[in-house]
Amino acid sequence: MFTNLINWSKDNYINLPWRDERSLYTTLVSEIMLQQTTVSTVRNHYNRFLETYPTVEKLAQSTEDEVCMAWKGLGYYRRARNLRKAAIDIKEKYEGIIPLDYDDLVSISGIGDYTANAILSIGADQKALAIDANIERVVSRILGIKSKKGPKLHKILKQRFEDGDLNIKKTESYRDLNEAFMDLGRNFCQARKVTCELCPIRKSCEAFKSGEPLSYPESPTVKTAKYYDLKLLRVFIKNRKRIKGYSKSEKEWLAGQIEVPTFVINSEDESLKQYPKLTKKIDLEKLPKFKTSITKYKITNYIVTLTDKEFESFSKSKKYQFFTQDETKTNFATSATKVFKKLNEA
Ligand code: SF4
8 A cells, every 4th residue: 555655755765864874773863863853954963973973882981961062953952861861771771782672662761652663663674653743644644533633643543553454565664664654744744734636645545535634633722832031141251262151950951061151131930940140230231132042931142241350240159160162072052152153243
């Protein structure tokens, strides 16, 4: 049933670097990168990361800072830290060999249901369905399942897959099929747009036959997100070629990265605990500024340049230290690099 679809996927997407030289380890790395990041961004960073960390062993020996540095450009750094933890677990519990058993895989720190199924299906070509948002949508449409997106639908899809309702031929590989579904979901079968007339599986697709493919599966009721305005003061202190900053802790946004000293001028969300409150009066009028956003906060960042001596009246905390300004060697957070760029432009 899926031969046309698989051939279409192979004809068009075989050149993705993670499909070139495949192993369980490269599948682990690429699948974690591809969660929450587009194919084109991962394509730009995948080879560089693997050159630095070609094996589980190498990754397990790294420090968290080193892995976050190699992860630069991919965002959502929690994934980098989880990937490192997974490598340490695989080294300690499985002598560096990624196991091929679902229960063993999900017992590894940083590997959940999706990644375990991706390793089994894409990495080892075993019978498994790696249900991400693309596969959830595509398979629901092919089978004509209208249920709401989410864990209940995942359960239904898994069961229907196990029951053989997808009519997968013995000659069709699970690896190729999972990848073809993902390719279809990114291209012809998107959440708000379908191009059924070009789809290689349309003759067997229940949603297409219904004439309303976009109504499969149902979207969950979305609560309108509330955003908070936040004003921050970013303090730039330079000493020779080094810049004052601090390493962000596990509980903070962008953990493990280096941030310049930052203070809350004003926050609509009074429960915010990411930065200390600014206790000094400061005239914001003439300060350079830039806008950013993170989670539910829309941030206006004001930049003030101080000497180390002047900074003493802002904070005496010992957490601030000087770091080399080399952005390629120091893991500065994007907000810190924006401060440098803004000051260079001024
Ligand atoms: S026929 Fe349309 S709805 Fe069905 S899988 Fe293809 S693109 Fe999606």
